[in-house]
Amino acid sequence: xxxxxxxxIATCTDPxxxxxxxxxxxxxDASIGVAVLADGMGGYNAGEVASGMATTVLTTELQHLLxxxxxxxxxxxxxxERAEAMLRAEIAKANTSIYQAAQSQPQYAGMGTTLVVxxxxxxxxxxxxxxxxxxxRLRDDELVQITKDHSLLQEQIDSGMITAEQAxxxxxxxxxxxxxxxxxxxxxxxxxxxxxxxxxxxxxSDGLNDMVSDEDIAMTLxxxxxxxxxxxxxxxxxxxxxxxRDNVSVVLVRVVRDYAAPKGLLARLFGWLRH
Amino acid sequence: xxxxxxxxxxxxxxxxxxxxxxMTIGRKPHNDIQIDNLAVSGEHxxxxxxxxxxxxxxxxxxNGTLVNGQPIxxxxxxxxxxxxxxxYKLKYVNEQAQQHRAAPQDFExxxxxxxxxxxxxxxxxxxxxxxxxxxxxxxxxxxVSQPNPALSESQAMRAGxxxxxxxxxxxxSQQVSTSQPMGASQPVAGGKQVPPAxxxxxxxxxxxxELELVKPLTTLGKPGVQVAxxxxxPQGYFITHVEGATFPVVNGKALDAQAHALADHxxxxxxxxxxxxxxxT
Numbered sequence: 001x002x003x004x005x006x007x008x009i010a011t012c013t014d015p016x017x018x019x020x021x022x023x024x025x026x027x028x029d030a031s032i033g034v035a036v037l038a039d040g041m042g043g044y045n046a047g048e049v050a051s052g053m054a055t056t057v058l059t060t061e062l063q064h065l066l067x068x069x070x071x072x073x074x075x076x077x078x079x080x081e082r083a084e085a086m087l088r089a090e091i092a093k094a095n096t097s098i099y100q101a102a103q104s105q106p107q108y109a110g111m112g113t114t115l116v117v118x119x120x121x122x123x124x125x126x127x128x129x130x131x132x133x134x135x136x137r138l139r140d141d142e143l144v145q146i147t148k149d150h151s152l153l154q155e156q157i158d159s160g161m162i163t164a165e166q167a168x169x170x171x172x173x174x175x176x177x178x179x180x181x182x183x184x185x186x187x188x189x190x191x192x193x194x195x196x197x198x199x200x201x202x203x204x205s206d207g208l209n210d211m212v213s214d215e216d217i218a219m220t221l222x223x224x225x226x227x228x229x230x231x232x233x234x235x236x237x238x239x240x241x242x243x244x245r246d247n248v249s250v251v252l253v254r255v256v257r258d259y260a261a262p263k264g265l266l267a268r269l270f271g272w273l274r275h
Numbered sequence: 276x277x278x279x280x281x282x283x284x285x286x287x288x289x290x291x292x293x294x295x296x297x298m299t300i301g302r303k304p305h306n307d308i309q310i311d312n313l314a315v316s317g318e319h320x321x322x323x324x325x326x327x328x329x330x331x332x333x334x335x336x337x338n339g340t341l342v343n344g345q346p347i348x349x350x351x352x353x354x355x356x357x358x359x360x361x362x363y364k365l366k367y368v369n370e371q372a373q374q375h376r377a378a379p380q381d382f383e384x385x386x387x388x389x390x391x392x393x394x395x396x397x398x399x400x401x402x403x404x405x406x407x408x409x410x411x412x413x414x415x416x417x418x419v420s421q422p423n424p425a426l427s428e429s430q431a432m433r434a435g436x437x438x439x440x441x442x443x444x445x446x447x448s449q450q451v452s453t454s455q456p457m458g459a460s461q462p463v464a465g466g467k468q469v470p471p472a473x474x475x476x477x478x479x480x481x482x483x484x485e486l487e488l489v490k491p492l493t494t495l496g497k498p499g500v501q502v503a504x505x506x507x508x509p510q511g512y513f514i515t516h517v518e519g520a521t522f523p524v525v526n527g528k529a530l531d532a533q534a535h536a537l538a539d540h541x542x543x544x545x546x547x548x549x550x551x552x553x554x555x556t
Contacts, residue, residue, distance in 0.1 A: 041386060041387065112387050152325070152326075156325075156328075160349075161323075161330055161349070161351075162330070162351050166351045169351070169353065170328055170351070171326070171327045171328055172325070172326055172327070172328055174386055175326070175386055175387075176386070176387055177387075178387075179387040182387050216491060219490065219491070219492065220491075220492060223492050223493075223494045223504060223517075224492075224494075224504060224517055226498065226502060226517055226518040227517045227518050230504075230515060230517060234492065234504075234506065237506075237508070238491065241508050241509050
């Protein structure tokens with residue numbers, strides 16, 4: 001099922017005002033309903049390599065799988081486990097690729113990356129994330145943060161050691177507790193949400209949410225929702241105008257219309273046979 | 276390393292380095308910081324340090340703990356905070372934190388914290404309890420003073436801690452690097468103030484109405500017909516086409532898809548309405 005009529009996607013990535021390298025990487029394919037964003041880390045250009053590998057492996061593998069009819073199996077109630085299992089497997093693959101590259105080539109030692117993947121299918125979206133890159137959703141002019149960072153700061157906030165207000169002044173902002181490619185295995189957090197026509201889903205690296213307040217992100221998305229590429233550019237520009245101390249990346253996905261998976265007899269039979 | 280300066284009535288008694296993950300303060304002799312005064316409880320308070328951040332927690336003391344004159348239960352210590360217990364004062368000095376803030380570009384590089392490297396902060400559990408397990412030798416800020424392979428960019432971070440950064444005026448750099456990002460709706464960036472500006476409608480039903488451009492972006496026009504946005508940036512005000520088949524016209528010239536810098540008294544035509552942009556001085 002081709003989703004390019006149901007989803008509109010815009011991406012924008014920028015090195016920011018301070019860094020010379022862009023270690024962020026984004027990829028999206030509206031036809032299969034996939035958006036991926038990764039924020040790499042590691043010396044020299046290793047961060048770019050890690051995030052580039054993550055987005056490339058995930059998009060190509062998912063394109064391959066979804067083109068070969070996996071999408072039909074994702075219809076109905078079973079789709080949820082299907083999508084989750086598929087994402088988990090592909091993330092494990094990307095993790096292995098990065099980990100092995102880091103092990104075998106000294107210049108890549110210690111590289112890793114954060115990851116967010118959004119997979120849209122059957123009026124739903126499955127979101128997988130690792131690290132401090134985020135997903136937000138704008139619905140009825142209300143911006144909600146969907147993912148919770150895997151970071152030391154978030155753990156401190158959760159345990160009540162520190163308030164969200166104090167977190168702004170913490171020096172531990174940049175410490176993530178999970179990353180892709182640093183260990184032989186990785187534990188991605190995967191959740192599913194329903195989508196509605198009119199929803200605007202935002203994937204971003206910490207270069208955006210550290211520099212631009214949630215209120216300003218919400219205002220920008222509300223004001224510029226009719227022009228997605230401009231909204232994406234505007235968010236990056238605001239991060240840069242506020243100092244742009246990190247790479248900034250955004251992926252915007254608008255749900256234009258329903259995209260329920262076909263539930264015909266044949267499709268159901270196919271899905272059933274594939275189990 | 277961070278330290279406390281203990282004083283009473285303005286008289287400095289001693290300096291105490293923050294050398295452990297968990298340091299207790301109280302009257303009884305087993306405390307790491309012992310203050311032998313009846314106004315101080317036996318176990319009065321505790322300071323828990325994770326990497327470079329220290330937290331002060333009152334342990335239900337009889338007379339309470341003040342930070343900068345305010346009673347606290349739990350407090351995230353900042354450089355130069357003054358902790359008061361009875362007549363005693365403990366000043367928290369953390370120059371390392373200041374250096375980091377002066378060199379934000381290196382400091383802010385994302386790093387991975389391996390599980391087990393720092394004790395996990397478990398939700399619901401008081402921070403102090405979960406910290407106890409840690410060996411005292413690890414209480415130095417990891418990644419700053421010890422090369423640690425798991426913190427992949429510890430080298431970069433160390434390099435960024437050089438002398439020039441440390442000599443910058445502290446108050447200023449802290450202001451810029453920490454509070455600015457969140458103040459994104461303020462017209463301040465890099466310390467530069469954008470002069471206030473407004474739009475006055477010249478034609479149509481709303482002629483004469485004035486619209487102050489107070490938000491970072493203001494949309495104009497009719498949704499579904501023609502919309503443009505005016506963004507307020509450190510460099511000034513810019514108009515950009517958002518939607519519609521026709522592009523906005525500024526001073527008789529149609530714009531393209533690019534943002535256009537607005538000058539004082541520019542006349543904008545949008546969805547059949549003329550309006551004037553001007554600075555309010």
